[in-house]
Amino acid sequence: MQFITNANYHFIMYQAFNAYHGAINTNDESVKNALRFSCIDKARAIFDTLTTEQEALIGEIFHIRSEEELEAFDAKLQNYLVPFPSINEKTVKKLFPKVKKLKAPDLPAEQMDRLVFLGWNDTGAQKKFIIAQHDHQLVAVHGSFTPISKKGICAFCHQNERVGLFKADIKAKGNNDNFRAIGQYICADSLTCSNNIKSESRLLEFINVLKA
Template sequence: MDLFLQNHQYNYIVRQAKLVISTIKTCSDNQVVETVKYTALSKVLDACPGLSGEQRHLVERLGELQTAEELQVYMSKLLQCTIKFPTLTEPQLKRLFPKVKKLRIPDLSDLEKHPLTYFTWTDSATNKKYLVYYRQPQSDKKSSGKLIGIEGQYTSTNKTGVCAFCKKPGEAAFFSAVAKTRSSHSPDYYRSVGQYICLDNKACNVQITELDALESFIEDISK
């Protein structure tokens, strides 16, 4: 089967599937269990529009899950159909951040091991954070996929906060970037756009289940 799920969609399906298994384990009311299954499947199908017949059939197996062992098999099959993050090279990264004269290239060997929604690393020497996002091709807009690079300041808070991207609590850092357009209130200065995001980007990539906040952050910087 072709790769058809994005990382955030895979995460969302897994979250709903775990909810189903948890309900089966803790609830003896079959009607409640069936309601949870129906609701979970409905949410998943809404989050994964445009599925082909075979793709939909795979996703709908969520409604057949009964045990933790079946959940693991289901997750494994979904993972095999999840789109991996594009391979990144040093020349690509330098093109994404052309104004950075001494770009410190991170270890790229782990990129193909796990699905990602975004890739990020920190240069501790300059306190800069670099974020790379791959915007998937939009079939309805007939556009090709695009790599987007965001450079910004990184400030560790040493506090627990809610990540803007994955909406989960955890150790947070403040990531701020300069927008392309100047501030309307002070034309001599550019706008700064910032969000609190997970300090652990690997955890964030496992937890993120929708793209609205990340896309909005990128759009705000691009304006």
């Protein structure tokens, strides 16, 4: 049964990596085991409920003792991934009805499946478009995007990457005729950002503000 989102997968593998590499840096077996159990607890905690089988799957982090076993765990997790929905031209037109002549990037199916969100830049118009999934529904936002010349912390993936200011207008409270701009510094390369995300919370919080 598929139950792991791509963001979940990134987080679980991060914990598996920490458990393995942390353990090889100490000779104290009790410290190693404490670290392994801590990483397992963190990985399990991102789910509201888990079956016995699902708990056991994540619990396999405890037994990783080599790079080969880490890779084998990675491969096994991928059998449980929930794929990101396929995005075609019809979907894009439906999600961005007021934007003319817009096309999403043509990604291979295996790359599309592994996305946390789909994002792309229209460099000519200095805009960025984002499609994500929330409560099993696709949601989309777009706004201006201005790259900056240095690295910074992305508001979505929280990694130090090349970023830019993504800014969009929302209606001011109590007045449907007035708008105010809100913005965040996010990755210029949305594919890199998607691959970095271990929790969708910051991404979805920002989208919810724009869609409110």
